[in-house]
Amino acid sequence: EHRPDRARVHxxxxxxxxxxxxxxxxxxxxxxIPDGALVVGEDGTIAWCGEYADLPAEHDALPVHDxxxxxxxxxxxxxxxxxxxxxxxxxxxxxQLLEWLDRAIFxxxxxxxxxxxxxxVASAFCDRRIAAGTTAAMVFGSAFPAAQDALYTETRRRxxxxxxxxxxxxxxxxxxxxxxxxxxxAIEAVRAEIDAWHAVxxxxxxxxxxxxxxxxxxxxxxxxxxxxxxxxxxxxVRERGVYFHSHISENDRPGDGEIDATKxxxxxxxxxxxxxGRFLPGSQVGGSSLLGRRxxxxxxxxxxxxxxxxxxxxxxxxxHCPTSQLFLGSGTMPWRRTTASGVTVGIGTDVGAGDExxxxxxxxxxxKVHISEPxxxxxxLDPAQLLFSGTLAGARALDMEARFGNFDAGKDADFLxxxxxxxxxxxxxxxxxxxxxxxxxxxxxxxxTVLTVMxxxxxxxxxxGGGRID
Ligand code: GUN
Ligand code: ZN
Numbered sequence: 001e002h003r004p005d006r007a008r009v010h011x012x013x014x015x016x017x018x019x020x021x022x023x024x025x026x027x028x029x030x031x032x033i034p035d036g037a038l039v040v041g042e043d044g045t046i047a048w049c050g051e052y053a054d055l056p057a058e059h060d061a062l063p064v065h066d067x068x069x070x071x072x073x074x075x076x077x078x079x080x081x082x083x084x085x086x087x088x089x090x091x092x093x094x095x096q097l098l099e100w101l102d103r104a105i106f107x108x109x110x111x112x113x114x115x116x117x118x119x120x121v122a123s124a125f126c127d128r129r130i131a132a133g134t135t136a137a138m139v140f141g142s143a144f145p146a147a148q149d150a151l152y153t154e155t156r157r158r159x160x161x162x163x164x165x166x167x168x169x170x171x172x173x174x175x176x177x178x179x180x181x182x183x184x185x186a187i188e189a190v191r192a193e194i195d196a197w198h199a200v201x202x203x204x205x206x207x208x209x210x211x212x213x214x215x216x217x218x219x220x221x222x223x224x225x226x227x228x229x230x231x232x233x234x235x236x237v238r239e240r241g242v243y244f245h246s247h248i249s250e251n252d253r254p255g256d257g258e259i260d261a262t263k264x265x266x267x268x269x270x271x272x273x274x275x276x277g278r279f280l281p282g283s284q285v286g287g288s289s290l291l292g293r294r295x296x297x298x299x300x301x302x303x304x305x306x307x308x309x310x311x312x313x314x315x316x317x318x319x320h321c322p323t324s325q326l327f328l329g330s331g332t333m334p335w336r337r338t339t340a341s342g343v344t345v346g347i348g349t350d351v352g353a354g355d356e357x358x359x360x361x362x363x364x365x366x367x368k369v370h371i372s373e374p375x376x377x378x379x380x381l382d383p384a385q386l387l388f389s390g391t392l393a394g395a396r397a398l399d400m401e402a403r404f405g406n407f408d409a410g411k412d413a414d415f416l417x418x419x420x421x422x423x424x425x426x427x428x429x430x431x432x433x434x435x436x437x438x439x440x441x442x443x444x445x446x447x448x449t450v451l452t453v454m455x456x457x458x459x460x461x462x463x464x465g466g467g468r469i470d
Contacts, residue, residue, distance in 0.1 A: 002042040003042060003466075004042055006040055006041075006042060006043075006413075006466040007040060007041055007042045007466075008039075008040055008062050008064065008065050009037050009040075009055065009059060009062050009064045009065065010038040010039075010065045010067060010417070011038075011052050011065065011066045011068060012066070012067035012417065013032070013034050013035070013068070013070070013071045014031065014032070014037075014049060015030070015031070015071060015072070015450070016030075016031050016049075016073070016074050016391070016406040016407045017029045017031070017384060017388045017391065017392050017406055018031045018406055018407070019406075020401065021388070021392075023345070023385060023389075026382065026385045026387070026388035027382045027384040027385065030383075030384035030387070031049075031407070032443045032447065033049075035052045036049070036051065036052060036072065037050060037051070037052040037059075038072050038413070038415065039055070043466075044412060044413055044465035044467060045410055045411060045412055045413060045465075045466070046408065046409050046411050046413050047059065048409060049408075049409065067419065067460070067461075069421070070417050070418055070419040070420070070460065071418040071420075071450055072407075072415055072417060073133075073387075073416045073418060073450075074392070074406050074415055074416075075133060075134070075135025075391070075414035075415055075462065075463070075464065076132065076135065076358075076360065076390050076394070076416070077136045077137065077359070077394025077397075077398065077404075078129075078132075078137040078138070078347070078349050079296055079298075079317070079346035079348045079394050079398070080138055080245075080296070080298040080319035080346075080349070080350050081134075081137055081138070081140065081348060081349050081350065081351045081354075082139075082140040082350070082351055083125050083139050083141055083142055083151055084112050084121065084142040084143075084147065085105065085351055085353075086124050086125045086128065086352075087121065087124070088104065088105060088351075088352030089351055089352045089355040090352075091104035092104060093105070096257070097250055097251040097330065097353075098256070098261070100328060100353070101176075102173050102175050102176075103175070105352070106173070106175040106178075107175055108352075109143065109167075110178035110179060112143070112144050112147040113178060115147070115150070118142065118144060118146060118150045118151075121147070121150075122151045122153070122154040122155075125139075126154050126155060126158045129357070130160070131357065132349075132359065132459070133359070133360075133459045134160075134349075134359060135160065135161060135404070135415075135463075135464050136160075136162075136394065136400070136404060136414065138163045138164075138213065138243070138245055138296050138319065138348075138398060139151070139163065139164035140164070140167060140298075141167050141215060142166065142167060143166060143167050143168075143178075143179040143181075144166075145166060148165075148193060148197075152164070152197050155209075155210065156201065156210060158470075159209070159464050159465070159467055160209070160464060160469060161209045161210075161400075161404075161414075162210055162211070163211045163212070163243050163245070164213060165212055165215035165245060166189055167179070167216075167217050168181075168186050168189075168222060168226065168230070169181070169222065170182070170186050170221070170223050171220075171222065171223055172221050176221070183225050183226060186226060187229045187230070191233065193212055194212045194237055194242055197212050198212035198240065198241075199211055199240070205240060205242075206403065207403065209465075211241065212242055213244060213245040213294075214230055214233065214234055214237075214242060214243070214245070214290065215244075215246060217246070217247070218258070218262075219262045219265070219266065219271065219274040219275070220265060224266070227277070227290075230290065231277050231288030231290060232288055234288070234290055235288055238292065241399075242294070243294040243296070243398075244275075244290045244291070244292065244294065245296050245297075246275060246290075246297055247297065247299055248271055248275070248298070248299060248303065249272075249300055249301055249302040249303050249307070250298075250301055250302075250325070250328070250330050251328070251330050252301070252302040252330075252331065259271055259302060270307055271303075272307040272310055275289070275291060276290070276291055277289045291316045292315055293316075295314070296316070296318070296319050296397055296398070297311070297316060297318055297319070298319040298321055298348055299318075299319070299320075299324075299325070299350075300318045300333055300338065300343075301331050305341070308337070309341060311341070312341050312342040312343045316343070317343060317344040317345070318343055318346070318397075319346055319347070319397065320333050320338075320389070321353070321354055321362070322365040323355065323361065324353035324354035326369070327353050327354065327355055328353050332369045332372075333345075335373065336373075336376075345393060346394035346396070346397035347359055347362050347363060347366065347389050347390050347393070347394060348362070349361075349362055359394075360451050360452070361455075362390070363389065363390050363451050364451070364452045366386065366389065367381050367386060382444070383445075383447040383448040383451065384444070384447065386448075386451055387451065390451075392405035412464070412465045413465060413466040414463065414464050415463050416459055416461065416462055417460045417462075418450060418454055418458050418460065419458060422458050422460055423455050423457050426449070426450070426454050426455075426458050429449045429453045433445075433449060
């Protein structure tokens with residue numbers, strides 16, 4: 001699609017992590033251009049990115065959109081956020097994960113059975129995403145197909161990127177009854193959602209803005225039969241680029257917490273095995289597994305080395321959600337051990353257990369929780385690693401790194417304008433904060449300031465594929 005009005009030069013302070021680095025290479029891949037130019041072509045892709053002074057002559061005739069003293073950042077990628085919990089960031093469950101789900105969340109999610117209310121939630125969900133600068137997201141869906149239709153319709157109308165799927169539950173406590181379906185209905189609903197929405201906008205899962213995932217809530221919410229059926233279904237649709245999304249190893253309270261309850265229910269040693277087809281009688285590794293390059297598991301706070309190894313081997317990614325983990329007392333994903341396994345770690349808000357919509361806020365918590373890990377595990381993350389985690393690593397987790405995540409030429413122009421004049425604390429930090437004379441330190445400090453001090457009001461403009469979203 002060619003739109004002449006999209007072709008322009010955006011001029012401001014450019015920050016991005018270029019190329020396709022590993023996490024430990026993010027610092028050397030960080031690009032900071034104080035007077036930078038981001039050139040967007042008519043097709044909405046990035047034609048060029050560099051010093052404004054070096055703008056190639058071929059782009060001279062383009063209109064210049066000058067956002068100085070603003071910053072141009074890649075759009076944030078939220079690898080785990082719950083659509084039906086849009087109004088639940090304040091949900092008080094009087095306990096940890098399982099109590100919170102039972103008392104606060106299942107009843108809140110049941111309200112989306114009303115299509116009128118679901119439409120309102122879909123609209124608010126898109127508003128929150130845009131305000132937070134989340135251009136791409138893996139969205140944990142509602143149990144209700146009509147609510148999912150509203151979500152996709154609204155998302156398409158706004159022009160955002162989304163991967164989502166109906167939250168599947170075939171068993172659970174009484175409070176979850178409105179969210180539970182029979183086995184056949186669960187599978188039929190997944191198939192119908194894939195057929196109706198997966199990559200229908202372009203027909204190509206490499207470029208589509210709307211894509212579908214198979215989303216069992218977590219192992220406690222489904223049965224071995226559901227897993228068997230979902231595994232077979234996933235074998236069918238995997239090559240169409242359909243995703244898999246769920247939760248893993250979040251709450252380790254001894255005895256009655258999520259992890260112990262899951263192992264007891266399935267009679268397995270490893271939580272991950274429930275998603276890997278391994279616990280089913282007679283099943284073999286490789287057959288009907290839900291793991292793969294388009295699979296994202298949220299949390300992974302208490303995974304064993306063996307589980308991490310298996311995730312790395314299958315290309316499965318982790319959505320790291322420290323803000324949510326603080327809220328539910330889930331502990332902290334061990335940063336060094338997890339990333340050392342080679343697994344791609346993206347960042348998730350996990351709204352509503354996460355009480356912030358902004359990936360920048362979650363990056364602030366990421367910094368705080370990992371510097372606080374005990375002993376040798378503690379790590380002071382580099383600002384470039386934070387930016388990487390909230391953008392490029394998220395695109396990689398979504399298996400869409402070739403499409404977005406940074407300002408490499410040829411990618412879709414998904415970016416934000418952060419204007420410090422719209423958020424006084426950021427403006428003050430930039431004007432009066434202490435700056436090092438050493439260029440590299442100054443650059444790192446500046447990025448740290450932008451990421452940790454910015455709040456939603458500072459996000460002045462949001463673009464996907466070069467088009468302004470509102
Ligand atoms: N595990 C199963 N369901 C949920 C949920 O809604 N939120 C979180 N944080 N964990 C879950
Ligand atoms: Zn979640």
